[in-house]
Amino acid sequence: MKTTIPVKAAFLLLFLALFTEPVPAQDTLPKYLSVQLKQLEETWHILDLISTEIWPGWTGYADLPFMFAYPNGVRMLVGHPKPPEGFSLVAGITPRGKTVYLDRSKEIPLPMPLPLSGGGGPIPYGIADGKSITVISINIRSSSLAEGMDTNRVSRDTYSTRSENQILIGIHELFHCFQKNLYQWKSGNLRFNTDENYATYAEIEGLALERAYLEANDDSAKEYLKDCLVAKQRKRRSMNDLERLQESDEDVMEGTATYAELMTLMLLKSGYESIITQNDDPYFYSFKDADSLAQFKLNSLRTNRASTLSSIGKSYPFGCFEAMLLTRLSPGWRNGFFQKGKGLEVELDSLLSLSLQEREAVDSRLSSRYGYDTIYARHASVIGERNKAYETVQQRTGMSYVVNFKNTGDFVSAESLQTSYRVGLINIYPTGIRRVRIADVVFEGKETPMVIDQLYYIKWIDTEAKGSESGYEVEGVREGTTDIYRDAVISTRGFRLSAPKIEIREGKNRVKMTVLSKLKQ
Amino acid sequence: MDTSHKRTFIASVVLAAMIYSAATADDHIIFQRIRSGLGVRFPARSTEIWMNESSVWLKGSAYVTIERYDLQKRWIVSPGKKRYVEVPLTPAPEKKINNDSVAIQRAGWTYAPTYEWTVKETDQEAVIGDQPCMLIVAEGDADYSSESVELWVAKSAPVNAALYNERVTAGAVDFDWQDLLNVFPTLKNRFIMRFVDKRQPPIAPETTYETKITKVETAAPPPMIYEVPDGFQRVNSVQELSN
Structure with missing residues (x-):
């Protein structure tokens, strides 16, 4: 009997179905996740091309797992050897041969419009073969979800939400992992609030650094670097020994990681072809305007040096441009630099070989060369206001109202009624907070001093509270006899808060309101 | 010896052994501690304790701590390096904070x-190990953090609970034990077979510490356990124990 072609085909299909290995189904990822993976592939591709030009001996960058956490509660893990509980394998999606896992157990129906951006750093996450695994943890914030951005912020965010910036952040964090294998971190993160002396000499240091960077003549550049080095010493007179060590470490760690970003921009100007396109990621422009992206790094130096209250923020551009100048004036400096465990200032000192007499001469010229008096007056005014604001909030007594946003996963970012000041992790709003909005949670403050502390909490003290009288009212649906309310609107003398779900707990001198959900459901 | 004398003799020997045993019997406790957070459960760490009215012997990971209340001394011993250091039993009061460290530069x-x-x-009741227990729940709330502790307490303390709490629990738990006693003083005499301490710090994710007694008995300790072993070298600082 002659079999027909369709019958043969049917047998073939049956044979294939019965005797061949099943091909795993390929999951489809939402756009925001597939774009993230494409950016990661491009990051690895770029480092394949230039990592050892950025820093001699930089390899191993592709072995580090990444974890991305999104405002909608989803977490994505890439390349982790043993994902902790809660993560499920994404079938058939293997960027650079790496497995991808998702944790959607806390997902909420929050739209995730592109572009997305975020930052983070290396953290220990999970254990494999008895060893702690370091992952690069990136917390994604969607700037498109924010509201009320002014014109200045839009122009900055245009840069920060570009995919090139996200790739540079990936390179920055990967570089941290490289550094940590070689450099002995001596003292932990810098914790220092600036004073008049620090702010003034930091500005002079930054001005001299910029002039050195832009100066074409090497000898003249070195003269500016001498100013920079002596101003740094003057600046650090405000610090104790530990803080000096901390700042030196930050300059090395954050400075050289930022240098890795800037070097990337410099090196990609020629001979680079990306492996992803705008079809993969609509906000990726193939580093075509690397020069203007590099200009943002120079702008960061200008902004940070002039900022009275910034301390750790200065380490990123200061360390970066010091490293750029060392690369130009002392080309072999990177070899063995981390292994020596010394600061960038030691490397600069060795390059400049300042005698004691020369150091004194440089010191005496700083004032006239950079306009010390004007700079000091500007910073002293801000420092005075900050100190006054801190004193004001410290002196307030009464009933505390604490609004806890930690469950939302979003740091509290407020529109101030006027100026705000930072002291440690405390952001002080001496005239009050106008508004905070996180998805469907809205906090509207009145003209009264408030603070945002520990990133997730707003605290206000009702100084007019009277012992027996309740200082707040709640409208909403109470869940049984619990302290949980749905669709709550809470009014106090200092603020009005509306939240889809909130818990209110009363203590002796405190009312604590914990936001349990940021989305109406 | 006739049978009745033989019986009397054996009974006397048994009685004497019992009296001797009771006289030298100490409390022997082993607990395990597990930390979990960020979806990861870290390996359990075991701590063994022998104690009596005058002494405590505590073996954690690399070191053994011996506390002699009769001598007012504490020794930290490194069995691996055969070294020990003597430190005060009662730590010196913390130095007063000088003005420099509370200046605006360091605030916040x-x-x-x-x-x-x-x-x-x-x-709620449960049997933990072989001890019938009941559950006490403590909730701590502060401006920017909170802590919830489940304490499974034995209905009848199998060892000297007050002494154990004073000398071991107070230093082993991750919260201020005295704060809790101020609110609930009867805890002082309760033997806790299992703690589950869920801590919600201001910024970092929630961490859970679980401590469970895996052995509790009264028994004769190994000889000379409350002494630094012969031949161990005395050093001057904890750092020198491992160098």
């Missing part, structure tokens, strides 16, 4: 919660 960076505790006895 650290947060130390002051908890308001509420403690409730529940009607």
Whole structure:
């Protein structure tokens, strides 16, 4: 009997179905996740091309797992050897041969419009073969979800939400992992609030650094670097020994990681072809305007040096441009630099070989060369206001109202009624907070001093509270006899808060309101 | 010896052995501690304790700590390196903070919660190890952090609970034990077979510490356990123990 072609085909299909290995189904990822993976592939591709030009001996960058956490509660893990509980394998999606896992157990129906951006750093996450695994943890914030951005912020965010910036952040964090294998971190993160002396000499240091960077003549550049080095010493007179060590470490760690970003921009100007396109990621422009992206790094130096209250923020551009100048004036400096465990200032000192007499001469010229008096007056005014604001909030007594946003996963970012000041992790709003909005949670403050502390909490003290009288009212649906309310609107003398779900707990001198959900459901 | 004398003799020997044993019997406790957070359960760490009225012997990971209340001394011993260091039994009071460290340059960076505790006895019961226990729940709330502790307390303390709590529990738990006693003083004499301490710090994710007694008995300790072993070299600092 002659079999027909369709019958043969049917047998073939049956044979294939019965005797061949099943091909795993390929999951489809939402756009925001597939774009993230494409950016990661491009990051690895770029480092394949230039990592050892950025820093001699930089390899191993592709072995580090990444974890991305999104405002909608989803977490994505890439390349982790043993994902902790809660993560499920994404079938058939293997960027650079790496497995991808998702944790959607806390997902909420929050739209995730592109572009997305975020930052983070290396953290220990999970254990494999008895060893702690370091992952690069990136917390994604969607700037498109924010509201009320002014014109200045839009122009900055245009840069920060570009995919090139996200790739540079990936390179920055990967570089941290490289550094940590070689450099002995001596003292932990810098914790220092600036004073008049620090702010003034930091500005002079930054001005001299910029002039050195832009100066074409090497000898003249070195003269500016001498100013920079002596101003740094003057600046650090405000610090104790530990803080000096901390700042030196930050300059090395954050400075050289930022240098890795800037070097990337410099090196990609020629001979680079990306492996992803705008079809993969609509906000990726193939580093075509690397020069203007590099200009943002120079702008960061200008902004940070002039900022009275910034301390750790200065380490990123200061360390970066010091490293750029060392690369130009002392080309072999990177070899063995981390292994020596010394600061960038030691490397600069060795390059400049300042005698004691020369150091004194440089010191005496700083004032006239950079306009010390004007700079000091500007910073002293801000420092005075900050100190006054801190004193004001410290002196307030009464009933505390604490609004806890930690469950939302979003740091509290407020529109101030006027100026705000930072002291440690405390952001002080001496005239009050106008508004905070996180998805469907809205906090509207009145003209009264408030603070945002520990990133997730707003605290206000009702100084007019009277012992027996309740200082707040709640409208909403109470869940049984619990302290949980749905669709709550809470009014106090200092603020009005509306939240889809909130818990209110009363203590002796405190009312604590914990936001349990940021989305109406 | 006739049978009745033989019986009397054996009974006397047994009685003497029992009296001797009771006289030298110490409390022997082993507990395990597990930390979990960020979806990861870290390997359990075991701690073994021998103690009596005058002494405590505590073996954690690399070191053994011997506390001699009769001599007012504490020795930290490194069995691996055969070294020990003597440190004060009662730590010196913390130095007063000088003005420099509270200046504006250093303000606002650290947060130390002051908890308001509420403690409730529940009607939940369970057998932990071989001890019938009941559950007490303590909730601590501060401005920017909170802590919830489940304490499974033995209905009848198998060892000297007050002494154990004073000398071991107070230093082993991750919250201020004295704060809790101020709110719920009867805890002082309760033997806790299992703690589950869920801590919600201001910024970092929630961490759970679980401590469970895996052995509790009264027995004769190994000889000379409350002494530094012969031949161990005395050093001057904890750092020198491992160098």
